[in-house]
Amino acid sequence: MSNAEHIAKDRVPDGVRPPSRVRQLAAASIGNAVEWYDWYAYSFLAVYFAEQVFPKGAGNSLVPLLSTFAVFAVGFFMRPVGGLLMGAIADRRGRRTALTLTILLMGGGSLLVALTPTYAATGVLAPLVLVLARLVQGLSVGGEFAASTTFLVESAGPGRRGLFSSFQYVSTTAGQLLASATAALLAALLTEQQMGQWGWRVAFLFGALLSLLGLWIRRGAQETLPRARDAGTPHAQRPADRPGLFEALRRHPRQSLLICGITAGGTIAYYTWTTYLPTYAQVNAGFDKGEALTVGTLSLVFFALLQPLGGLLSDRVGRKPLLLGFSLGFAVLAVPLLHLVTDSFVSLLLVQCAGMVLLTGYTSVAAAVNAEVFPARVRAAGIGFPYSLTVALFGGTAPYVGTWFKQAGHADLFPWYVAALCLVSFLVYLTLPETSRRELEK
Template identity: 95%
Template sequence: MSNAEHLAKDRTPDSVHPPSRLRQLAAASIGNAVEWYDWYAYSFLAVYFAEQVFPKGAGNSLVPLLSTFAVFAVGFFMRPVGGLLMGAIADRRGRRTALTLTILLMGGGSLLVAVTPTYAATGLLAPLVLVLARLVQGLSVGGEFAASTTFLVESAGPGRRGLFSSFQYVSTTAGQLLASGTAALLAALLTEQQMGQWGWRVAFLIGALLSLLGLWIRRGAQETLPQALDAVPAGETPKAQRSADRPGLFEALRRHPRQSLLICGITAGGTIAYYTWTTYLPTYAQVNAGFDKGEALTVGTLSLIFFALLQPLGGLLSDRIGRKPLLLGFSLGFAVLAVPLLHLVTDTFVSLLLVQCAGMVLLTGYTSIAAAVNAEVFPARVRAAGIGFPYSLTVALFGGTAPYVGTWFKQAGHADLFPWYVAALCLVSFLVYLTLPETSRQELEK
């Protein structure tokens, strides 16, 4: 048997060698959780390593922390680039190849953060290493959604795309909880001085090691893209096959502009609601209602656990009744209720917990099926890149900026406008969802 035939056998599509659904689900979910652990560990531990990496400004103790979060933002805006590049790799070389590459990049980025020198020892090299590490991580996490979304949905059995889709946010939330839990445990076991000197590095070393676990699991997964075959069909040269089967970098944008804009419309309301309710709400309660910081973090943790448990239920429901009812319920619910819900936030534990959990019930109508809805928009040939770039760009513009916009409204003396901003974007997505065909019963386009 020739080398090409061996390779063809190894990468034959699922129709010949059906993959283990559980192994496929684990490859996407565990790897995704590791990705998001590494991503969120930075924000949870920034307060400890800020002064190690950035020098203080004259008379301003906040300069190191502000500089650290500026680097966080730089990583965020690398996500569209990652979505485009890693998505293109997933469409050209296969989903498994892209998933392997994203987790290697994230693990490498975490290792770079862990070994970042101090400013006192190396001067400008310290912030430069940190910036490089965050750029690598931003590239990775931008490509992760594109690759894991397509891989999850393409791995699903008949009538189970919604259920498999839901594990995108189950694993994302698990990674976030693991990062916050690791940071809290280290802070409890070590002194403040130890955390500032070396304790924060431990969390990033753990992330690098977890990436190796994710890499091992993903290497055992089976490819879901038939066009990713590197083997040569009879009578055809490798060069001819590559030129025929592999899309160009911007093919999705060039040939499917309407679908690309559709991904932006699908995502806008979902990402602002997601980052407001899962990330910014504890801060919103502190700034606008004088809520205790420690209790706000406790509420956030409890509500994230509740949110993760809801996701498979939402995915299963969409497989039974369709995607549109959940999307319309989510977007109309937030368009109508975002303002009253945020106005209900007071300085009491119960009020914040109820508001956050109520929002997460509505939010599940989007998050549990976002992967399936996006994947069902594009054909397999350009699915990953078609999703990756417009999705990541929309998240960077509206989701990643949600805390900044909310704080800006407060500083400008118009804190009441932020809930209306959330409601308006959800209304835009509601109008987009009205135009979508119901795809839950349709075969995934090859």
């Protein structure tokens, strides 16, 4: 019997079959991939629907794109709310209940984006509908990370948490890859005019259908929170003993701040390299839209393959060496790498893949590191709120900040902004204890 299976068996009542490792991974990963497909389709298709939803500014063609990325950022600011609310549900009612709610919200938000009217037809109603859809999706994805992170790491045992943790970003990248590939395929099959008129809506309708598939798969998952799993037993925890909404912040303020420091550099590097870089190449180097999506797709395949390797490595050498390598690497190399972006297909592919290698030092262990900070009682909410708040402040605004720097005539400042945040996280990582050998706190 493997170590992970032994731990899983210890967590279920007598007479109940322990959860299959593959089934638990599939429930978390496939559902998570669907969630992130819906979320990322927006950023990949923004250049096509921006002018449909927002009016152009006088003499400035970047106004619709800036407005679209501003809505992208607005969605991120619902993520802390989702992280807090869905995290509390995960801690009180169970991880599976929270995961079911998040995928239902994401599917509904994706359908609403697909049905968003044009500005020409309805005026200000068009951007209002788009904002509402992104608020719903932001609420969903904020809770998704908290619930799926805890579910994945609790499904593993000591010595395998890094590997299980890596599937958080394997599945996230799979969803992003599917979104990028769908956008690239639509761009190849349709004219730019067709893409702008109706082609982009197809991708969001597809996402809404995928959410139903993810919901069905998650219904087969087994709960990993003991008090939620044992709710029908005589020794079930009383409602009064359940954690309060702000208990994690109130009782663990240092750990909450630590999550912010761990996340700051990782989120700016992640969203710059996996989401914004194709648009950065278009805006700053005149790169072709379709080719930029193709480069993004190829680099995401490479990135997904790296994640389990990083997770396994962290189980052998620890989380801290990978985090330090990631943050120092970006602090030193972010500026030269982004300056190497030109209108050459090969140069953009090399820059994106080089960043993916460094980024793996963060993404492959982030779920494990976060989960190892908090006890099970408040783990989901404890991770969800500070993580999502930091992502909203620095990750969600990355496309907008980068485009704003370009509009203001200071495009060269954006790489320095990325490097500075990674340096801040490097200093935080220096203070972290190594947690890979510790038993997960219950």
